[in-house]
Amino acid sequence: MSFAEYFPIYNKLTAEEQEILSAAAYKRTAPAGTLLHCGDAMCLGIVVIRSGQLRAFITSDEGREITMYRLFERDVCLLTASCVMTNIQFDITITAEKDSEFWIIPPNVYQDLTANSAPLANYTNDVMAAHFTEVMWLMEQIMWKSFDKRLAAFLLEESVLEQTPQLKITHEKIANHMGSAREVVTRMLRYFQNEGMVNLTRGGIEIIDEDALAQLSET
Amino acid sequence: MSFAEYFPIYNKLTAEEQEILSAAAYKRTAPAGTLLHCGDAMCLGIVVIRSGQLRAFITSDEGREITMYRLFERDVCLLTASCVMTNIQFDITITAEKDSEFWIIPPNVYQDLTANSAPLANYTNDVMAAHFTEVMWLMEQIMWKSFDKRLAAFLLEESVLEQTPQLKITHEKIANHMGSAREVVTRMLRYFQNEGMVNLTRGGIEIIDEDALAQLSET
Numbered sequence: 001m002s003f004a005e006y007f008p009i010y011n012k013l014t015a016e017e018q019e020i021l022s023a024a025a026y027k028r029t030a031p032a033g034t035l036l037h038c039g040d041a042m043c044l045g046i047v048v049i050r051s052g053q054l055r056a057f058i059t060s061d062e063g064r065e066i067t068m069y070r071l072f073e074r075d076v077c078l079l080t081a082s083c084v085m086t087n088i089q090f091d092i093t094i095t096a097e098k099d100s101e102f103w104i105i106p107p108n109v110y111q112d113l114t115a116n117s118a119p120l121a122n123y124t125n126d127v128m129a130a131h132f133t134e135v136m137w138l139m140e141q142i143m144w145k146s147f148d149k150r151l152a153a154f155l156l157e158e159s160v161l162e163q164t165p166q167l168k169i170t171h172e173k174i175a176n177h178m179g180s181a182r183e184v185v186t187r188m189l190r191y192f193q194n195e196g197m198v199n200l201t202r203g204g205i206e207i208i209d210e211d212a213l214a215q216l217s218e219t
Numbered sequence: 220m221s222f223a224e225y226f227p228i229y230n231k232l233t234a235e236e237q238e239i240l241s242a243a244a245y246k247r248t249a250p251a252g253t254l255l256h257c258g259d260a261m262c263l264g265i266v267v268i269r270s271g272q273l274r275a276f277i278t279s280d281e282g283r284e285i286t287m288y289r290l291f292e293r294d295v296c297l298l299t300a301s302c303v304m305t306n307i308q309f310d311i312t313i314t315a316e317k318d319s320e321f322w323i324i325p326p327n328v329y330q331d332l333t334a335n336s337a338p339l340a341n342y343t344n345d346v347m348a349a350h351f352t353e354v355m356w357l358m359e360q361i362m363w364k365s366f367d368k369r370l371a372a373f374l375l376e377e378s379v380l381e382q383t384p385q386l387k388i389t390h391e392k393i394a395n396h397m398g399s400a401r402e403v404v405t406r407m408l409r410y411f412q413n414e415g416m417v418n419l420t421r422g423g424i425e426i427i428d429e430d431a432l433a434q435l436s437e438t
Contacts, residue, residue, distance in 0.1 A: 058355070068358075085348055086345070087346075087349040087352060088351070088352060090351075090352050090355035090356060092355075114341065115337060115341060117337055118335050118337045118339075121343075122333065124344055125306075125343055125347060126305070127306075128344060128347050129305075129306035132309075133306060133307060133308045135351070135354060136277070136311070136354065139277065139287075139358060140277060140309070142362070143283075143285055143398050144281075144283065179362050
């Protein structure tokens with residue numbers, strides 16, 4: 001599969017634009033854990049994901065983290081090119097959460113093309129609006145939903161992503177996804193275990209009552 | 220002053236686009252408290268503010284509120300046209316916080332123009348990115364800053380907006396801006412009063428030690 005097949009609006013661009021994009025985009029692989037973007041210091045470009053999983057998160061001065069959103073196959077990451085978006089003025093960190101393969105469109109190439117292409121500018125808008133929506137969803141969760149419901153939803157989401165009820169994830173990592181502290185996660189997981197919803201194992205969490213977790217997450 | 224002078228990229232549009240925009244945009248006034256947007260039920264259009272102040276906020280099922288951002292003279296409000304932005308999938312409420320005067324660009328007119336105009340699509344992107352940045356700033360505040368610091372910053376911001384240290388605002392209203400409960404605001408304001416930073420009066424709050432509040436908000 002080629003870049004053209006993975007870049008969603010490739011067919012809406014002019015032949016000249018297609019040529020410039022295809023010539024400029026280059027492929028890269030990144031093992032899980034690779035740092036792709038960190039505040040203003042890095043400006044990789046637009047990332048078009050062929051396979052794998054990226055994670056966008058913010059960090060506190062004390063090193064706490066909270067996941068804003070994740071990106072999967074065929075998703076496009078804009079914020080890795082935030083240096084060419086003057087009104088994006090916040091720091092976000094983006095890492096490969098799994099081994100990933102993607103194309104990179106250099107920031108200046110994308111900026112130059114977008115300046116003159118309504119389809120590309122409108123597409124950029126759509127992607128930005130989708131990221132904005134994910135952050136607003138998270139804001140609502142944080143503001144109005146209690147931690148037990150958020151944790152239940154997180155465990156179910158992980159189980160769908162990993163396609164298994166046997167989650168291999170530490171309490172520390174869950175805390176980093178949720179903007180919480182490890183002890184808070186551990187306490188709540190123990191409560192879930194007492195209620196028969198999960199089974200805590202060495203280095204993992206087994207979901208044993210998916211329905212109960214789903215019910216809790218939806219209240 | 221005309222619409223053309225208030226719409227930031229009017230001069231970058233073609234003569235034909237300018238004509239369509241000018242013909243379609245209409246002026247409206249809204250007294251403080253007017254509801255301009257509420258979820259999917261309303262789709263006023265793009266709002267270009269001539270004077271006044273708008274407030275964008277989200278609400279919980281129980282009626283709690285938190286302010287996402289405010290809009291002032293010469294700002295452009297996109298989310299009042301969210302019906303034509305397929306990837307904006309969150310509910311936000313927008314009201315006139317002060318008596319306001321603005322132009323409205325009907326949603327379909329804006330959508331049709333933007334589909335074919337790179338300058339307009341890029342401008343839309345810039346505005347969206349600015350709103351996104353404000354929400355990310357708020358997310359960082361909520362996640363990593365304690366309530367006393369956020370409240371100190373809020374009081375100082377209000378004092379700048381209203382150009383007076385004598386704030387006429389209820390504890391309930393502050394709670395609605397900050398996503399908090401009235402009692403929590405009252406408790407913290409009493410603490411600020413004990414520390415000699417504010418003076419609580421009937422129906423208002425007087426800032427008496429701006430430096431101390433500023434220092435608190437910045438730690």
